[in-house]
Amino acid sequence: MPPRTSLESDFPAAMLSEVGTKESWRKEVHRPATSTHKWWAKRLGTVFRGIITSAATPEGADAVGAYGSSLDLAGAVVLDPFSGSGVTGVEALKLGAKAVCFDINPVATLVQRQAVQPWDLGALEAAYKEVESACRAEVDRLHRTEDGRTVLYYFWVATVDCPECSEAVRLFGSPVFSKNAYPKRVPKAQIVCPDCLSVWESRYDFVAETCPKGHRVTQHGAARGQWATCGNGHSFKILGALDGARPGYEMYAKMVANPDGSKSYEAITEWDRGLYDECVEALAGLPQSAVLPRGQLAPGNNTDQALKWNFREWRDFFNARQLVSLSLIATAIRDLTGPAPEREALCALFSGTLEFNNLFTSFKGEGTGAVRHMFSHHILKPERTPLEAHPWGTSQSSGAFSTLYKSRLHRAHEYKTKPADLIDRGAGVERISGVSKPVGASIADSWKSFAAIQGQAAYVATRNSAETDIPDGSVDLVVTDPPYMDNVHYAELADFFHAWLQNMRPYTGYSDAATTRRSGEVQHADPVEFGKAIEAVWTESARVLKPGGLLAFTFHQARISGWVQVVESLRRSGWAVMAVQPVKGEMTTSVVKAGAREPSNLDSVVVCRRVVDGATNPHSSVEEALATATKELTDLLDAHIDVGAGDVRSVVRGALLAHLASTGADLDESVATLVDSLATESIETLLGSGSDRDRDGDGDGDGDSGSDGDCDS
Incomplete structure (x- = not known):
C-alpha cells in the first residue's frame, strides 16, 4: 500500500476548525467565488483546502505548514462527483491542480461555472449597463x-x-411589523392596526394602544x-x-x-x-x-x-x-x-436575486x-x-439585483483575480494573499477537450457521476461532499430557480427539461435506495482513480441508517475507510440548526483507499476505533472548538461502523444498537452536563456567539 498521508494520520483538524469557524460567519466574504448564487449545504473552502493539502503531505510532515504554503499541485487532477457550489474545484485550481466538477443538477453546474471561469470586468460592466438601460x-x-x-x-x-x-x-x-434586531437596545418599533391598517411608531414591547382611527390594538x-x-x-x-x-x-x-x-x-x-x-x-x-x-x-x-x-x-x-x-x-x-461568460454571470446573478424577491x-x-x-x-x-x-x-x-451585482460578482471577480486565504500563523487567523494561484480556468465539457487544455482547466458538466467519460486511472484525488440522504432535497428546491433559467439559457447546453429532478439522484428517503445510488458513484470513482489514490468526503447524518448505508456502499464498491476525521463543518448558530434536536457543528472527513491497492481499516478492535474517535474529539474540545452531542454521535458512529464493516460484520439493527450505545456513552464522557466547557470559546460559557450568518446585502 502507498505511504500514509497527513489526511489519514495527523490531519490538522483543530487548526482547520479555527480558520473554518471564521469563514463560516461570512462565507460570502471569505470565499466569494462560490457564493455568487444559492446552493445548499455549502462546505467550507478552508477545510477543503486543508483536505487537499493534507492528502498531498506525507504522514509526519508539516500539514499545517502545507496548508499555509504556496503548494503547487501542477499536473494533478482532482475530481468532485457531487460538486455543488464548486468548493473543491476552486480550492484545487488555487493549488495548481486541474479540476473536474460534476453535479447532476444544472443549477449547481451554473454556480460552479461562475466559481471557476474568468470574467472581463469591462465587458461585465458594459453588459450590466445595457440591462440597466433596458x-x-x-x-x-x-x-x-x-x-x-x-x-x-x-x-x-x-x-x-x-x-x-x-x-x-x-x-x-403580531401587529409589530418592524423592530430592531436588538430591541432591548433600540425599543422603537412600527405597529399596524389589524382592523384598519393604520401605521404608527411605538415600542416593540407595548401592551395595548389605540390606533389613529380608534381601534384597540394588543400584542397578538x-x-x-x-x-x-x-x-x-x-x-x-x-x-x-x-x-x-x-x-x-x-x-x-x-x-x-x-x-x-x-x-x-x-x-x-x-x-x-x-x-x-x-x-x-x-x-x-x-x-x-x-x-x-x-x-x-x-x-x-x-x-x-x-x-x-x-x-x-x-x-x-x-x-x-x-x-x-x-x-x-x-x-x-x-x-x-x-461575450458569453459575462452574460452567463448576469443570468446567475438574476437567478440569485429571485431568492430575495x-x-x-x-x-x-x-x-x-x-x-x-x-x-x-x-x-x-x-x-x-x-x-x-x-x-x-x-x-x-x-x-436587490444592483446591490448583489457589487457584493457578489465584483467581490467574486476580485477574489478570483487575487485569492486570499484564512491562515493562522501564531497571531490569530488572518486573511493572507499570495499563497494561492488566481482562478480563471478554461471550461471543458468533455474529458477529451479537458485533457487537451494547456494551463488552468476545469471540466464542468451536468451529469450523473456514476457514469462518466473519464478513462481508467486518470484522477489523482477524489474530494467531495455527498448529498444528505434525506432532509434537504436539492432538486426540489433548485426547480424554483430553474423555472426562470430554462427560458434564459445561461450557457450553451443548459437543460431545457421541465425539472432538475433526475433519475440517478443520490438523495432518497429510503436508506437502501440511497445506498445503491451512492455505491454507483463510489464504484465509478474507484475506476477513474489512479493506483494508490485517495477518496475523501465530508459527511454528517442525524440518522444512523445514513451512516450504515454510506459505510456499506463503500465496502461493496471496494473501498476501505482509513480514517474518520472530525472538523468544523457548519456555522454554529444557523436558523436551520437551531430547530434540530442535536444540531451539528462538525463534519466527518471520511478518508478511503481502494482495497485492490492493499488498503485495510487501521483499527484492530472496536475499542481501538472508539479510542481514536474519542481522542480526535477531545483534541477539538481542548482547542475550544464547539462540539455538541450530535457531533460526538456522528463521529463515533462513523468510526465504529467503518471498523466493523472491515471485519465483514453485518451492519444490522443489533450492530446499530451497540454503536449508538457506545456513542451515547461517549457523549456523556466527553461533554458531561455541558456546563464545564466553554464550547464556543468566547469565554462566557453560553455556547452562543450570536449571528444568523445571513449577511447578503
Whole structure:
C-alpha cells in the first residue's frame, strides 16, 4: 500500500476548525467565488483546502505548514462527483491542480461555472449597463410613491375567510411589523392596526394602544400557530380555511427612501393600490417572448408545505409586480448579445436575486439586512406577512439585483483575480494573499477537450457521476461532499430557480427539461435506495482513480441508517475507510440548526483507499476505533472548538461502523444498537452536563456567539 498521508494520520483538524469557524460567519466574504448564487449545504473552502493539502503531505510532515504554503499541485487532477457550489474545484485550481466538477443538477453546474471561469470586468460592466438601460426606468416607476419617492419595500399580509362567518381575516401573528434586531437596545418599533391598517411608531414591547382611527390594538394578531380567530370569535385551522385556493394578500405598509437619505414607514394609499392594479394589467399584456417562470411543483419532502398552501405553479411564488419587474430584468439579460461568460454571470446573478424577491421572503427588521431570504429554513415555507422588495434596488436596498451585482460578482471577480486565504500563523487567523494561484480556468465539457487544455482547466458538466467519460486511472484525488440522504432535497428546491433559467439559457447546453429532478439522484428517503445510488458513484470513482489514490468526503447524518448505508456502499464498491476525521463543518448558530434536536457543528472527513491497492481499516478492535474517535474529539474540545452531542454521535458512529464493516460484520439493527450505545456513552464522557466547557470559546460559557450568518446585502 502507498505511504500514509497527513489526511489519514495527523490531519490538522483543530487548526482547520479555527480558520473554518471564521469563514463560516461570512462565507460570502471569505470565499466569494462560490457564493455568487444559492446552493445548499455549502462546505467550507478552508477545510477543503486543508483536505487537499493534507492528502498531498506525507504522514509526519508539516500539514499545517502545507496548508499555509504556496503548494503547487501542477499536473494533478482532482475530481468532485457531487460538486455543488464548486468548493473543491476552486480550492484545487488555487493549488495548481486541474479540476473536474460534476453535479447532476444544472443549477449547481451554473454556480460552479461562475466559481471557476474568468470574467472581463469591462465587458461585465458594459453588459450590466445595457440591462440597466433596458429595464431599470420601468422597474423604478413601479416602485414609487405618488410624489415620486422610491419605495424600498412593500409589506403584505395573507388573508383567508373564516369558514363559519366568511369574515376576511388578516393573518397577522403580531401587529409589530418592524423592530430592531436588538430591541432591548433600540425599543422603537412600527405597529399596524389589524382592523384598519393604520401605521404608527411605538415600542416593540407595548401592551395595548389605540390606533389613529380608534381601534384597540394588543400584542397578538389573529393568527397563532396553525390556528386563526376572526373578529367574531370563531377559531379555525388556517389550512382548512384555504379550501383549495391560495391565500389572498393585502398590502398594508411601505418603507420609502426620502430625498434626505432617511427612510420612513407609511401606510398604503389608494394610489399605491392603483399602481399595483396597473401591474396586474401589465402582466396580462406581456409578450409571449418575455421571460417568466414556467412549470409546476411536484410533491416532495421540500415542496409539500407549499403545495398544502395551494402553491401549484412556480409563478404562484410571485405577485404581479414582482413578475413584471423580474421579467423585464430577465428578458433584458436573455437578449444580451455580448461575450458569453459575462452574460452567463448576469443570468446567475438574476437567478440569485429571485431568492430575495418572492412571496416567501420576510422582513428581518432594522439593524440588519432587511430581507430574510426564502431558503432560511431549507424548505418552501409560505409566509403570512411577506415582504416585497424593489428587485433592482438602490444603495439602501437588501437582496436587490444592483446591490448583489457589487457584493457578489465584483467581490467574486476580485477574489478570483487575487485569492486570499484564512491562515493562522501564531497571531490569530488572518486573511493572507499570495499563497494561492488566481482562478480563471478554461471550461471543458468533455474529458477529451479537458485533457487537451494547456494551463488552468476545469471540466464542468451536468451529469450523473456514476457514469462518466473519464478513462481508467486518470484522477489523482477524489474530494467531495455527498448529498444528505434525506432532509434537504436539492432538486426540489433548485426547480424554483430553474423555472426562470430554462427560458434564459445561461450557457450553451443548459437543460431545457421541465425539472432538475433526475433519475440517478443520490438523495432518497429510503436508506437502501440511497445506498445503491451512492455505491454507483463510489464504484465509478474507484475506476477513474489512479493506483494508490485517495477518496475523501465530508459527511454528517442525524440518522444512523445514513451512516450504515454510506459505510456499506463503500465496502461493496471496494473501498476501505482509513480514517474518520472530525472538523468544523457548519456555522454554529444557523436558523436551520437551531430547530434540530442535536444540531451539528462538525463534519466527518471520511478518508478511503481502494482495497485492490492493499488498503485495510487501521483499527484492530472496536475499542481501538472508539479510542481514536474519542481522542480526535477531545483534541477539538481542548482547542475550544464547539462540539455538541450530535457531533460526538456522528463521529463515533462513523468510526465504529467503518471498523466493523472491515471485519465483514453485518451492519444490522443489533450492530446499530451497540454503536449508538457506545456513542451515547461517549457523549456523556466527553461533554458531561455541558456546563464545564466553554464550547464556543468566547469565554462566557453560553455556547452562543450570536449571528444568523445571513449577511447578503
